Amino acid sequence: MLQLLGLSAHAETVYRASLQYPDHGVGALSQDTGLTETDVRTAFDELAALALLRPSYQYGGRLRPVSPEVGLSTLLASAEADLATRQAQVETARAEIAAIAAEHRNTRMFDNTVRLQGLDAVRTRLEELQRATEFECLSLNPGGAHRPDARSAATPLNEQALERGVVIRAVCRESFRNDSDTLAYAHWLTEHGGQMRTVPTVPIQMIIVDRRIAILPLDPADPRAGALEIQSPGIMAALCALFEQCWSTGTSFGDQPPTDDNGCTPMERTLLAIVASGDTDEAAARRLGVSLRTVRRMMSNLMERLDATSRFQAGVNATRRGWL
Structure with missing residues (x-):
């Protein structure tokens, strides 16, 4: 929980145990926390560097835990100051990004394009x-x-x-x-x-x-x-x-294209309109996104239904019958 303040999980565990048992040494704290003595000593070094352990006045050669109100509050104040500095840097970067983006847009934009x-x-x-x-x-x-x-x-x-x-x-x-x-x-x-x-x-x-x-x-x-x-x-x-x-x-999507009163689907009506405008089967296939074979099959079916012997006649008959 205190990693934001710079404490590792082991250091936090040892610090909490030291607060509870201030007279315990490395061996006792090892038993208290379930950590190895090496881990406890490493945690001691980390806590001392953070000013959460200081030399004991009572036991020579030992370290005593600094109270949370003093030690942790100092670390929190330092973290808050770092955060404020970082936030200011982020806002500065945000403004710079906006300026660069605006400059980039201005170099590319003409008449809102x-x-x-x-x-x-x-x-x-x-x-x-x-x-x-x-x-x-x-x-x-x-x-x-x-x-x-x-x-x-x-x-x-x-x-x-x-x-x-x-x-x-x-x-x-x-x-x-x-x-x-x-x-x-x-x-x-x-x-x-x-x-x-x-x-x-x-x-x-x-x-x-x-x-x-x-x-x-x-x-x-x-x-x-x-x-x-x-x-x-x-x-x-x-x-x-x-x-x-x-x-x-x-x-x-999911519905079948409806047929009109003449039994034509939207694609068939569009094909008739393309043919009536004089476009080729190849052009019709490109516009409809289907194969040339599909267009010719559809056109053959439409010519039969319109009693037409040519594509031109099919367009004329479709117009006369109100299919277009």
């Missing part, structure tokens, strides 16, 4: 934001697979945020269900109180923290290039509206 160059800078900033999130974290995730290393890094921070009462809502592509790692993360997130919905396509990678900070990729085609941290209120309002639009059309 910070450039995060490279994947390491992005992940470092996301870790900072996750720890500082107060009430809500929103994300759009166009990628099909959740990388295991990214998941292992994010999971503890997400768990801490959920324990603090932070609301986590994520929108992912429907095709992520084909990836076992991402599926496992989705199960973990929803079981711990997070919310996830799926849509056929996600417009852009995006993370929004407390509706005041957004992280967007520098290059959507290359997530490793880095990101932009945006704090502009006007842009934030537009990005939050984009998220809510995607969220409102999504299917809750």
Whole structure:
């Protein structure tokens, strides 16, 4: 209990015994405490160095214990002084850290925008934001697979945020269900109180923290290039509206995507819209996050249901029948 004052466990035991039996020597204290005589002598040296034992006036060559009111109180006062000095040093360091962080932000910030160059800078900033999130974290995730290393890094921070009462809502592509790692993360997130919905396509990678900070990729085609941290209120309002639009059309994780009155799933309707815009099957596969074979199978089924002999005719018939 007195380690804060510099006493080892053996020294404390010997000191307490000496207070109780002030006339006992090394041999007797060894029996009193169950320690070896060597341990008792080592404790004596330690207690003498701390001024808790002093030469006895009554027994020559012996040491007497100093009363706790004097000896321990002196040590406590010294510890308190050290603590106060340490606290002052901590506050000075805190101020220096704040100054360095502010200087770092100022060198990167332009018009409420910070450039995060490279994947390491992005992940470092996301870790900072996750720890500082107060009430809500929103994300759009166009990628099909959740990388295991990214998941292992994010999971503890997400768990801490959920324990603090932070609301986590994520929108992912429907095709992520084909990836076992991402599926496992989705199960973990929803079981711990997070919310996830799926849509056929996600417009852009995006993370929004407390509706005041957004992280967007520098290059959507290359997530490793880095990101932009945006704090502009006007842009934030537009990005939050984009998220809510995607969220409102999504299917809750664990539910089957609903079919409309024409028997089309959200992914089928999206595929028809992609085809009607003139994109190729390859482009459709990339946007949906599925294989080219899957797109061609889905398109063949849709053409049969629309009585179409070509992709172009399928788009025309879908529009005429009100499928789009």
